[in-house]
Amino acid sequence: MSERIESRLAELGLELPAPLKLPGGARLPFPWVRVHGDRAYVSGHGPLARDGSLAGPFGKVGADVTPEQAYASARLTALAMLASLRQELGSLDRVTAWLRVFGMVNTAPGFTDTPMVVNGFSDLVVELWGERAGSHARSAVGLAELPFGIPVEIEAEVAIST
Template structure:
């Protein structure tokens, strides 16, 4: 399920890697409640949770393990990673300022017996490694929830070290 970039892109910028992956960053989704999309603290950027919102505004909803497969949810986590990168872009002005993805918290809206939360959140993790290279490797938690806002399938938040 992960993307592997050709060796010649090992020194590529995040934008060159996004282009190689065929990804165009959409406008960042607005907050859905009383919070901001990001906060700076020293050389850290804290990103509020994002969900699997398409550029059209469509949200992927449902329970993983009951109507939503782990493979579909992997794609939703990847889409959520794209949305997180757009928030990074708007906050930083340049994805080249990302020194390292420090930590992700991935939440999966799943049935109680579902156990593949890490594989779902790999959709975001694999994307960040593909776009940021070694700087995209991060610490992470992947957990299941009984529900998420609006019934979305996944929500992911991030902590990013910046230059």
């Protein structure tokens, strides 16, 4: 079976990270991906380093983290989500369409460029799947805090081949 998406990742020089290594004492009692019929619902993911540890910088976008750093964090978040999808589905090629993305940004008071931050995620998905399958409905909201001080958390819903 041809692995089109994984080949595209390699062409871009991108690697999927190892599974999340939770900070000490943390417990998350839910699946990262829940498959139901021809849909996969993906729990909120944050940016990961290659070894599965949370990737910095940490803090609020617009104060501790620049918009450009947050865009890069959203891109790392996409890679983390793809790693979870591959683990659950066996192949990223089973994702036939990206349907919905909900992006949350850890914002400093007054920071309103949340859509530009979450573009880091959306741009990579469209780059990998193309406009037809990669385009998705999306929200990008600012929140007062995110878990573990991460700057970005994103969840999604995708259509899959069964």
